[in-house]
Structures are given as C-alpha cells and as structure tokens.
Amino acid sequence: MRYTAADLRVFTRDEASRFVPRGDGDPQNDVPLAWELLYRLEPELYDRLASAERLHPEIVGWLPRGLDQIAEVGAGTGRLTMELIGRGQRVVAVEPALPLRRILQRKLAAAGHADQVQVIGGFFDALPLPDDFADLVVACSAFTPSPGHGGEDGLAEMERVCRPSGCVAIIWPNHLAWLADRGYRYVSFPGPMSVTFGSHHEAVELAEIFYPKAAGEVRRRGSRTVPFEVLGINPPRDLAFKVLAG
Numbered sequence: 001m002r003y004t005a006a007d008l009r010v011f012t013r014d015e016a017s018r019f020v021p022r023g024d025g026d027p028q029n030d031v032p033l034a035w036e037l038l039y040r041l042e043p044e045l046y047d048r049l050a051s052a053e054r055l056h057p058e059i060v061g062w063l064p065r066g067l068d069q070i071a072e073v074g075a076g077t078g079r080l081t082m083e084l085i086g087r088g089q090r091v092v093a094v095e096p097a098l099p100l101r102r103i104l105q106r107k108l109a110a111a112g113h114a115d116q117v118q119v120i121g122g123f124f125d126a127l128p129l130p131d132d133f134a135d136l137v138v139a140c141s142a143f144t145p146s147p148g149h150g151g152e153d154g155l156a157e158m159e160r161v162c163r164p165s166g167c168v169a170i171i172w173p174n175h176l177a178w179l180a181d182r183g184y185r186y187v188s189f190p191g192p193m194s195v196t197f198g199s200h201h202e203a204v205e206l207a208e209i210f211y212p213k214a215a216g217e218v219r220r221r222g223s224r225t226v227p228f229e230v231l232g233i234n235p236p237r238d239l240a241f242k243v244l245a246g
C-alpha cells in the first residue's frame with residue numbers, strides 16, 4: 001500500500017470523524033481507508049482507474065428517465081454522473097472529497113454540462129438536501145453498511161431525500177443480504193465485461209498498483225482490455241433498489 005498513518009492528516013475534521021473515528025487508522029492494513037487517502041492524495045490516479053472500469057451499459061439504461069431532480073451521493077469523478085445528465089432536469093452530485101469534486105467540475109465544464117449538475121460537498125449520513133428532494137437518489141460503488149461509508153444512517157438519509165414513489169438505487173452493491181433485509185431488490189445484467197485502459201502500458205501500470213496479483217497476467221496478455229475476472233473483481237453489472245411508497 002502506498003500510504004502511511006502520517007498521510008491521515010489530509011482529512012478534514014468531518015472526514016476524520018467518519019474514516020478514522022478512533023483517530024488511529026492504519027492505511028497499510030485498512031483497505032477502505034487507503035482508498036479514502038487515494039481520493040485526496042492522488043485523485044488523478046484514481047480517476048484513470050475509474051475511467052477504465054466502465055459500468056455495464058444496461059445499468060444506466062435501467063435507471064428511470066424523464067425525471068425532475070436526481071441526487072447522486074459519492075459521485076467521485078463522475079463515472080455515473082455524466083450518464084445521469086439528460087435523465088433529469090437537474091442533477092445534484094454530492095461528493096465529500098474536494099480533489100474529486102474539482103475533477104468532476106472540470107469534466108462537466110469541458111462537456112458543457114456545468115449548468116445541469118450542481119456539485120456539492122457532503123456525506124451519506126448528513127446529506128445537505130431537503131426531504132423529498134429527488135425522484136432518483138443513487139450511489140455507485142460508494143455505499144457500504146459501514147457507518148463511515150453510509151450504514152443505517154446513510155441509507156435513511158438517501159430515503160429521506162427521495163420523493164414518495166421515487167427510487168433509491170445502490171449500483172455495484174457489495175452487501176446484498178444487508179440491503180435485502182432493508183427491502184432492496186436486486187438486478188444483475190449478464191455478459192462478458194472488461195476493463196478498458198488507455199493503453200497496454202497503462203493497464204500494466206495500474207494493475208501493478210491496484211491489482212498486483214494480476215499484474216503479471218496483464219503484462220503477458222499484451223492488451224489494453226482486461227477481463228474483470230483476470231483482475232479478480234466483480235464487474236460493475238448490478239444494482240439494488242427500492243421504490244418508496246407513494
């Protein structure tokens with residue numbers, strides 16, 4: 001792992017209260033904590049990885065369209081956000097990490113969509129949005145049952161800001177039973193899926209950092225396209241959702 005306990009000083013007080021609640025985290029042994037450091041210390045590196053790991057196209061196709069407001073939580077550098085534009089009149093992207101918000105704002109401006117998406121700071125467990133705000137409240141590769149990354153309070157917040165008859169969706173969920181216990185249904189889309197890096201050189205470089213056990217195989221294959229199985233991760237092909245009572 002690239003980071004040490006000395007790097008924890010990058011967190012704001014609000015971030016530290018969620019990611020190192022006892023004040024003494026060790027990113028060498030705590031993978032979620034190391035990811036939080038990545039977002040703040042090397043956001044462009046993170047963006048190169050997320051840009052290569054594209055979502056199954058049917059995920060976006062499944063989401064409701066013709067909406068008024070959409071709220072996305074944990075928007076990162078906009079892998080899903082860019083796809084939400086056009087499905088609603090307006091999108092609010094909530095993202096705690098300032099360096100990721102800056103990249104997202106830069107991408108939106110470059111694509112001419114800065115007016116359609118409001119990018120704001122915030123956390124799952126204290127969303128800076130009013131009750132019944134959005135028709136769709138969605139998180140992609142961001143929500144977990146752990147309190148620092150959502151938890152009971154975070155799910156309750158997503159449902160609070162969702163309008164009656166609206167939809168709360170957790171894309172690429174990693175704790176299906178936990179969500180099912182809370183009334184969430186599951187959809188998965190079939191088919192082979194690969195990570196598409198910018199070049200074979202980049203595939204090897206990023207595999208060495210993020211998937212070191214697979215790096216040799218990535219090098220041997222000689223391609224910029226790497227099946228998710230080779231990297232040893234579940235592809236982003238699924239979602240859990242709940243339609244709130246009307």
Ligand SMILES: C[S@@+](CC[C@H](N)C(=O)[O-])C[C@H]1O[C@@H](n2cnc3c(N)ncnc32)[C@H](O)[C@@H]1O
Nearest residue numbers: 050074075076079097123124140141142148149
């Ligand atoms: C793996 S990234 C996914 C980003 C983006 N949704 C995507 O799919 O590319 C996880 C994101 O969750 C955000 N996150 C972590 N803890 C959070 C919290 N407590 N509340 C809101 N977002 C959080 C991170 O800052 C990061 O942007």
